[in-house]
Amino acid sequence: MKSSTRMIVLVFLVALLLFPLFMETYFSYVLCIIFIAVINATGLNLVTGYSGQTNLGQSGFVAIGAYATALFMTRMGIGFWGALPAGGLITAFVGLLIAIPALRMRGLYLALVTFGFAAITEMILIHWVSLTHGPDGIRVPSPEIGSFAFNSDLRMFYLIFAVTAFMVYMAKNIVNSRVGRAFISIRESEIAAQAMGVDITRYKIMAFILSAFYGGIAGGLWATLAMFISPDAFGVVESIIALAMIAVGGMGSILGSIIGGALLSFLPEILREAREFQELLFGAILVISLIFLPNGIVGLHDKIRRGLAK
Amino acid sequence: MFLQVLVSGITAGSLYALIALGFVLIYRATEIVNFAQGEVVMIGAYFALLFYVDMHLPYYLSFLLAGVSAFLVGMIINNLVCRPLMGAKHLAVVMATFALSFLMRSIIRIIWGSQYYSFPTPFPETPYKVGRVIISPQNLWIAFISLGIMLFFYLFFRFTKTGKSMFATAQNPEAASLMGVSIQRVYTMIWGISCAMGAASGILIAPLYAISPYMGIISIKAFTAAVLGGFNSLPGSVIGGLLLGVIENLGSFYISSAYKDILSFLVLIAVLIFKPTGLFGTEEIKRA
Numbered sequence: 189m190k191s192s193t194r195m196i197v198l199v200f201l202v203a204l205l206l207f208p209l210f211m212e213t214y215f216s217y218v219l220c221i222i223f224i225a226v227i228n229a230t231g232l233n234l235v236t237g238y239s240g241q242t243n244l245g246q247s248g249f250v251a252i253g254a255y256a257t258a259l260f261m262t263r264m265g266i267g268f269w270g271a272l273p274a275g276g277l278i279t280a281f282v283g284l285l286i287a288i289p290a291l292r293m294r295g296l297y298l299a300l301v302t303f304g305f306a307a308i309t310e311m312i313l314i315h316w317v318s319l320t321h322g323p324d325g326i327r328v329p330s331p332e333i334g335s336f337a338f339n340s341d342l343r344m345f346y347l348i349f350a351v352t353a354f355m356v357y358m359a360k361n362i363v364n365s366r367v368g369r370a371f372i373s374i375r376e377s378e379i380a381a382q383a384m385g386v387d388i389t390r391y392k393i394m395a396f397i398l399s400a401f402y403g404g405i406a407g408g409l410w411a412t413l414a415m416f417i418s419p420d421a422f423g424v425v426e427s428i429i430a431l432a433m434i435a436v437g438g439m440g441s442i443l444g445s446i447i448g449g450a451l452l453s454f455l456p457e458i459l460r461e462a463r464e465f466q467e468l469l470f471g472a473i474l475v476i477s478l479i480f481l482p483n484g485i486v487g488l489h490d491k492i493r494r495g496l497a498k
Numbered sequence: 499m500f501l502q503v504l505v506s507g508i509t510a511g512s513l514y515a516l517i518a519l520g521f522v523l524i525y526r527a528t529e530i531v532n533f534a535q536g537e538v539v540m541i542g543a544y545f546a547l548l549f550y551v552d553m554h555l556p557y558y559l560s561f562l563l564a565g566v567s568a569f570l571v572g573m574i575i576n577n578l579v580c581r582p583l584m585g586a587k588h589l590a591v592v593m594a595t596f597a598l599s600f601l602m603r604s605i606i607r608i609i610w611g612s613q614y615y616s617f618p619t620p621f622p623e624t625p626y627k628v629g630r631v632i633i634s635p636q637n638l639w640i641a642f643i644s645l646g647i648m649l650f651f652y653l654f655f656r657f658t659k660t661g662k663s664m665f666a667t668a669q670n671p672e673a674a675s676l677m678g679v680s681i682q683r684v685y686t687m688i689w690g691i692s693c694a695m696g697a698a699s700g701i702l703i704a705p706l707y708a709i710s711p712y713m714g715i716i717s718i719k720a721f722t723a724a725v726l727g728g729f730n731s732l733p734g735s736v737i738g739g740l741l742l743g744v745i746e747n748l749g750s751f752y753i754s755s756a757y758k759d760i761l762s763f764l765v766l767i768a769v770l771i772f773k774p775t776g777l778f779g780t781e782e783i784k785r786a
Contacts, residue, residue, distance in 0.1 A: 464607035471600030
């Protein structure tokens with residue numbers, strides 16, 4: 189990272205940290221929602237954007253992470269600090285289970301299997317009442333450190349901010365490492381990747397596990413932020429929204445996940461009163477960016493630079 | 499009693515088959531899975547509401563007009579959305595169909611609101627009795643019309659020049675194009691036909707379910723049916739649809755009606771795990 193870019197990022201982060209102090213609490217809640225979306229989009233981008241593996245099942249991962257975290261906290265009395273990573277790990281394990289059949293498939297069938305996984309997860313949440321309380325949902329307690337409880341949106345803001353910063357930083361390191369380069373090589377050509385000695389099986393599984401882990405952490409944070417979870421928050425449509433985030437922001441770009449996640453989770457808040465216009469706006473943004481910005485908003489930057497160079 | 503369950507399974511299944519056929523038709527020709535197919539079904543129902551209930555046109559005329567309107571919608575979708583995405587990444591096109599489903603749902607909600615509308619049945623009410631099997635005329639007609647539409651398009655693809663050019667395009671776009679087939683015209687027609695089929699099923703289910711912006715959810719069943727039959731097989735989707743209808747009805751009769759929806763999901767899981775290409779589908783060999 190150039191030192192000027194680093195400076196900009198630093199100023200932006202400090203401004204972001206101080207911002208909620210001067211705004212009403214609703215604003216910190218909206219920022220929390222954005223952060224969670226960013227974590228989820230970053231994870232999805234690792235498997236779909238970087239490795240080129242279609243994943244329509246991200247909502248299933250988020251759901252499992254949310255329920256695992258909530259159940260660890262309520263049923264087993266494990267504190268948030270143990271429950272969140274445990275929830276993430278359980279989700280990562282489910283990601284492994286999904287990756288195994290996914291290895292044999294690509295394109296449409298991979299889309300079908302992951303889509304089916306998300307749909308089935310939602311059905312299980314509704315019908316396995318003894319575990320999940322079905323449509324009645326579960327109340328989730330707030331995280332605590334000693335006697336300090338993260339029981340307001342402002343407090344949750346700082347917690348989620350820290351987790352998000354950590355997760356995005358990790359993702360940035362992963363994609364800049366040999367793992368990230370292996371992901372990209374698989375996306376570009378499996379045959380070429382194999383010829384260069386990339387263990388395709390291993391890296392595909394790794395991509396799914398990472399994506400699941402990020403989804404699980406996002407879900408766990410969502411559960412504690414909302415303080416209540418029920419199956420209807422984890423419909424298959426959430427998978428589509430997550431995919432839309434990385435498509436609009438930029439496939440195969442961490443910055444793209446941040447921009448797309450922030451944009452598509454912030455816009456609905458503006459049109460909170462009129463849901464039918466929310467969907468209209470969402471659909472229109474998605475179609476227009478797919479047609480005119482095939483590389484997402486991040487690609488716009490290159491486009492402009494190329495235009496200027498002419 | 500078994501026969502009775504079988505018959506109602508087939509009537510439900512013929513609807514699934516008709517919607518599934520819409521999925522498979524577009525997939526075969528353009529390799530796009532149209533995740534907005536359920537919304538096309540919904541739009542068909544709203545067209546029927548407009549022509550039959552609001553404008554008091556006769557049923558067959560409303561049916562025809564709704565089909566033609568949906569055909570136009572399909573043509574517009576292809577030219578406005580799919581054509582600019584030719585050559586784009588596969589995922590981009592899939593995402594575009596999801597975006598379309600959002601757009602269609604919201605447009606309907608803006609025009610008609612999100613309340614439920616009921617649709618009067620145009621068919622006689624007194625049930626027919628054949629031996630010990632009771633069939634409501636409505637279900638009989640639904641099955642009859644769906645199968646009729648499927649037969650019509652089968653003959654169309656098999657025997658007309660336009661139909662054959664579509665089939666050729668589905669098999670090999672480059673070769674078809676070299677033979678003088680205009681690919682984009684074929685794609686436009688296919689989208690039109692698929693949307694008209696979707697709309698037809700929407701009109702047929704309108705009296706059975708309340709009309710609402712969310713009725714497109716039924717397409718998940720049809721999707722399961724298409725997967726069961728094999729996503730790239732036209733006869734497969736019809737058989738898959740009928741089979742799913744029968745499985746569902748047998749299951750809900752012999753086990754519990756509460757499991758009707760779960761059963762179709764179990765079918766989906768089982769097929770995806772054990773035979774993702776479905777009963778009649780073929781694995782496509784892709785150049786990497």
